[in-house]
Amino acid sequence: MTQTGLPGAGAIDSYIGRVDAAARNLPPDRRIELLDQLREHLEAVSLAPDATEASVFAAIDRLGDPAEIVASEDGEPAVLALPPTPARSAWGPLEIMAVLLLIVGGFLIPIIGPLAGLVCAWLSPAWTRGEKWIATLLGSGSILLVIGFLFGSIF
């Protein structure tokens, strides 16, 4: 708030409010700096010994349209950039094959099916190392289960 009693205090607050609204898409530090600069500018005019309402209005006029000021924040993106999306490819045939083989491969060809699924999973360019290990744990579970059944039926 501009000190009340100074000439044009109300006009300064209302102008700063308009800039604030126009600057809502700027990064917070840029927005705060811009508002501080403009307020300092107008308060300096208002604090001058010979200041009048009219001289403050004229200074506001010279500063210009809030939208134009905010638009001049270019050379760099004037609006907040969206966070970059991770550069990872979507699931391709390899990943779908891996999931299918790991889940149902064991019913088609026991042991070999899930093993082929693990190979697909580890060859995948889209999956991270962590995701490959999860696939491995899940896949080897079904392989161990089949081995367990085999041993159980033999002995």
Added chain:
Amino acid sequence: MEATGQRTSLTQLRRGALEYCVLALVSHEERYAVDLVGDLGRVEALVTSEGTLYPLLSRLRREGLVATTWRESETGPPRRYYRITESGRVALRAFAEEWTSFRDAVDTLITEGN
């Protein structure tokens, strides 16, 4: 359409030259932001509205071409002052050389064209 295109390219020219005019204005002594903006605003060929100079000053500061200092004032709150930095000086010198040959080339072509 032609008038719009002309305005756009003049705007680009102004924008490109303006930051070096700011650097030149703070190259001799540090300047109080309000005076600096007022002086630049009076150059009508360059500036459309004084307010647009503040984002420019902030950008020059972020790029390390000018530095700000705060000074106490007798009549009011502390005042923001701008001065050129060493890399600002280097940038200004490089532009001044480029500008001279650019201006001469354009002048020659425009004069011959008429």
